[in-house]
Amino acid sequence: MTLVDGSLDELEIQIILALQKDARKSYKSIAKKLGVAEGTVSNRVNRLIQQGILKLEARVNPFAMSNKAAAIIGINIKRNHHAKATKEIMALSNVNAVWATTGKYDIFVEILADSIKALNVFIFEEGLSTIEGIEATETYIMLDSASKFFKIHQ
Numbered sequence: 001m002t003l004v005d006g007s008l009d010e011l012e013i014q015i016i017l018a019l020q021k022d023a024r025k026s027y028k029s030i031a032k033k034l035g036v037a038e039g040t041v042s043n044r045v046n047r048l049i050q051q052g053i054l055k056l057e058a059r060v061n062p063f064a065m066s067n068k069a070a071a072i073i074g075i076n077i078k079r080n081h082h083a084k085a086t087k088e089i090m091a092l093s094n095v096n097a098v099w100a101t102t103g104k105y106d107i108f109v110e111i112l113a114d115s116i117k118a119l120n121v122f123i124f125e126e127g128l129s130t131i132e133g134i135e136a137t138e139t140y141i142m143l144d145s146a147s148k149f150f151k152i153h154q
Contacts, residue, residue, distance in 0.1 A: 075089075089131055
């Protein structure tokens with residue numbers, strides 16, 4: 001059972017590993033492989049989701065689609081604007097992930113846009129330019145990845 005400090009026990013690790021291999025695998029088949037009841041697997045997965053440790057969702061490979069542009073943007077935010085700016089950035093369409101970091105940038109933002117033009121619009125016209133407190137950005141266009149999958153947005 002997940003410990004108070006958020007660490008995982010061996011059963012939870014095995015359940016997560018099974019779902020990482022095939023997120024569509026039934027709890028029944030996972031339970032059979034691990035020698036536990038189906039309800040145990042279901043309860044553990046639900047608890048991990050409720051605790052914010054596990055998230056099950058569909059993602060796409062943008063490098064397998066000809067009409068997508070993926071980027072990581074390093075952003076510096078004015079002092080005392082971090083919480084508000086980060087929250088507003090996370091709410092923007094096309095934002096896949098946001099990380100608070102140490103180093104040259106305060107946060108990194110992962111973007112999936114419909115094109116380079118749409119990425120340009122996101123940065124300079126409709127997305128980031130609407131957020132108060134952004135001091136500087138640096139954009140890195142992703143060329144390929146064998147392991148990165150993104151959420152798509154409407």
